Each structure stands twice: as structure tokens, then as C-alpha cells.
Amino acid sequence: MIVDLRSDTLTKPTPEMLKAMFAADAGDDVFGENKTVCELEEKTAAMFGMEAALFLPSGTMANQTAIKAHTQPLDEVICDKLSHIYNYETGAWAMLSGVSLRLANGTNGILQASDITANILPDFDWNPNTKLVCVENTVNKGGGAVYPIETLKEISAACKQNNLLLHCDGARIFNALTTTQSNANVLHGIFDSISVCISKGLGAPVGSLLAGKKDFIKKCRKIRKALGGGMRQSGYLAAACIYALDNHIERLQQDHLNAQKLGTALQNCSLVKSVLPTQTNIVIFEVDNSQTFAQLLLQNNIRVQPFSPTQVRMVTHLDISENEIKRVCSVLEKL
Numbered sequence: 001m002i003v004d005l006r007s008d009t010l011t012k013p014t015p016e017m018l019k020a021m022f023a024a025d026a027g028d029d030v031f032g033e034n035k036t037v038c039e040l041e042e043k044t045a046a047m048f049g050m051e052a053a054l055f056l057p058s059g060t061m062a063n064q065t066a067i068k069a070h071t072q073p074l075d076e077v078i079c080d081k082l083s084h085i086y087n088y089e090t091g092a093w094a095m096l097s098g099v100s101l102r103l104a105n106g107t108n109g110i111l112q113a114s115d116i117t118a119n120i121l122p123d124f125d126w127n128p129n130t131k132l133v134c135v136e137n138t139v140n141k142g143g144g145a146v147y148p149i150e151t152l153k154e155i156s157a158a159c160k161q162n163n164l165l166l167h168c169d170g171a172r173i174f175n176a177l178t179t180t181q182s183n184a185n186v187l188h189g190i191f192d193s194i195s196v197c198i199s200k201g202l203g204a205p206v207g208s209l210l211a212g213k214k215d216f217i218k219k220c221r222k223i224r225k226a227l228g229g230g231m232r233q234s235g236y237l238a239a240a241c242i243y244a245l246d247n248h249i250e251r252l253q254q255d256h257l258n259a260q261k262l263g264t265a266l267q268n269c270s271l272v273k274s275v276l277p278t279q280t281n282i283v284i285f286e287v288d289n290s291q292t293f294a295q296l297l298l299q300n301n302i303r304v305q306p307f308s309p310t311q312v313r314m315v316t317h318l319d320i321s322e323n324e325i326k327r328v329c330s331v332l333e334k335l
Contacts, residue, residue, distance in 0.1 A: 003324045005262075006305040008172075008255075008281060008317035011203040017243045024239035028232050029055070030225070036235035040242050041209065044196060047245075049188030050211035054220050055238055059084075059171045061229050062195035062210040064092045067132065069219045070165045070193070073098030076128035078119045082109035082141040084169055085134050096227075100128050108276060109139030110147055113158040120162055133159055136169040137176045141307070144259070144282030146176045149186050156190045166190070171197040171208075175280040178252045192216070201252055201281055202244035203318045206237045248318065255281040258316040258325045265329035271296075273310075283314040300331045 004010055013021065027033035037055050045053040056062045063085050067077060077093060079085055081103040085093065093099050104115040121127040135155065139145040152168075159166045168191045170176075177184060187194070193212035198204040210220055224230060231237070256279075263278035266285050271293065273286040287293040290306035297304055307313040316325070 024235040052217035053211040059197040075131035108145040109142030113154040143276030144280035
């Protein structure tokens with residue numbers, strides 16, 4: 001049997017989640033007539049201290065909708081060079097919003113307030129207008145690195161002092177909150193908007209939420225429609241997300257423990273050169289050749305994701321058991 005550690009997007013709905021989906025309302029959400037979607041949006045907005053939220057098909061659409069709503073052409077967005085927005089969203093910020101990105105150089109993707117102020121451009125004719133800051137929490141390419149809450153508050157203060165908006169790509173925000181042993185209420189008032197992906201570690205099949213002020217979400221709803229993201233009987237998907245928020249957050253700690261076990265086994269594997277600090281459910285490590293290493297593991301029925309020519313990523317999730325982690329660790333020790 002294959003142990004698939006490529007991503008936490010590979011999860012399948014649990015039997016209980018499927019029951020919740022079958023019981024969902026079948027109203028048309030484009031007409032605002034799906035009670036389950038409305039419940040999910042209200043639940044998410046309240047959780048993060050926002051006025052409203054919007055249900056979208058993916059985290060990428062949520063992030064790009066936020067950028068489009070926050071900016072206009074000739075604006076510039078500050079983000080880390082490891083950010084998902086820069087690396088994995090197909091340059092949509094240029095195509096859809098006509099903005100440029102200014103890449104900061106944080107530590108494993110974690111920025112400081114000084115990184116923000118250092119990248120604000122003077123208001124000259126030949127410069128774009130610095131308008132928006134995007135932080136990612138956790139940082140995928142940073143090995144699941146987590147922002148300390150105090151650092152986020154300092155970045156928020158720097159943004160306010162310089163009339164900048166702040167968006168959080170919170171694709172794995174609940175992994176971050178689990179690591180900092182915090183509830184979502186510690187984030188209230190920090191961001192102008194936040195995207196939250198429910199189809200990663202929380203195990204829903206599809207769906208992300210974007211939360212912010214009412215006027216902002218009203219604008220985002222129009223943008224979502226223009227992008228083709230208006231979903232009709234989406235209550236079935238929203239029900240899975242509600243179930244995940246109610247039942248799958250606390251168990252993320254087990255994914256983190258499993259990832260730490262993998263990190264320890266990798267450190268003891270002679271083929272591995274180094275391992276990034278393992279704070280959450282993502283483990284990134286360095287080898288001579290990522291494709292060769294991935295093929296070697298596949299011969300042992302373990303599937304991983306080559307992340308660069310020399311980096312490999314493993315991600316734990318609710319469909320990976322402790323026994324499977326033990327088997328992977330055993331294979332790593334023998335390599």
C-alpha cells in the first residue's frame with residue numbers, strides 16, 4: 001500500500017463528513033439562497049473577527065480576489081520571495097490585477113516589520129505605488145514556518161503607519177494557531193483580509209474562505225463572479241467545510257507530531273543533507289537529487305514531492321496514520 005506524503009490536499013472526506021454533505025441545503029448560492037453557505041461564511045467571519053466572508057473554490061482564487069479588490073493597476077504588493085502568491089499562482093497578480101510584486105527576503109518566508117518599511121517605494125513617477133502587504137502563515141516553501149503573533153502585530157502596526165493594507169494567505173492558518181497554542185481570536189484586528197483553505201489539513205474536498213469588511217467582501221463577490229467562481233448548489237461543499245471547522249482542528253496536533261517524527265528520521269538518514277525546522281505538518285529537506293530520492297522512496301511504496309532540484313517535501317495529514325509514519329521512518333533509517 002502506498003503512503004502518499006505529497007500534500008495535505010490529498011485527503012478524502014470522512015464518513016461523518018459525507019453525511020453532513022448529504023444533509024446540506026440545495027439552494028442556489030449565486031442568488032444568495034443557500035443556507036449552508038451563508039452559515040459557513042458567517043461562521044468564518046466571526047471566527048476571525050471580520051464583518052463578512054466569501055466562499056470560493058480555491059486558495060489561489062481567494063488570494064487573487066483579495067489582491068484585485070485591494071489594489072488597482074500601477075500598485076505594488078510586498079511579499080516574501082517564498083510566498084505562495086509569487087511561486088504558485090501562475091503570475092495571476094499581473095494578469096488579473098496589473099500590479100507588480102516586491103519580494104522581501106525573510107527567514108524561511110517569515111517577514112519582520114523592518115522588511116516592510118525597507119521595501120516601501122518613494123512616490124516618484126517611475127515607481128509603482130506600494131499598496132498591499134501579503135504574509136503567508138504557515139509558509140509552505142519555508143517548511144511550514146509559523147509567524148509569531150507578536151511579529152504579525154508589529155507588521156500590522158507598520159502597515160497602518162504607512163497607509164498600507166495587509167492580507168494574510170492563511171491557507172494553513174489553523175496549523176499555525178495549533179503550533180502557537182492560540183485561537184483565531186488572537187488575530188482579530190491584525191489583517192484587512194485573510195484567506196483560509198479548508199481543503200488542506202482540515203480535510204474538506206474543496207473550498208476556501210476570504211474574510212474582511214462588508215464593503216470589501218461585496219466587491220470580492222463581484223470579482224469572484226467575473227472569475228467564474230460563482231458556485232450554485234455549493235452547500236454540499238460548504239457543509240464539508242463546516243464539519244471540518246467543527247471537528248478537525250484539534251487533531252492537527254497529531255499531524256505535527258507525525259511530521260516531527262519524519263524530521264528526526266530524515267536527520268538520521270545519510271542521504272539527507274539538511275532538514276528545515278519542522279513546526280507544523282510540512283517537512284522539507286535537502287538531498288543531492290530530489291527526483292532520484294523520490295524514486296528511491298517510491299520503490300518502497302512511499303510517495304513524496306520533489307520541491308526543487310535538491311529539495312523534497314513531505315506533508316502529513318488526517319489520512320496518514322501513526323503506523324504509516326513508523327513504516328516511513330523505518331525505510332528512511334535503512335536508506
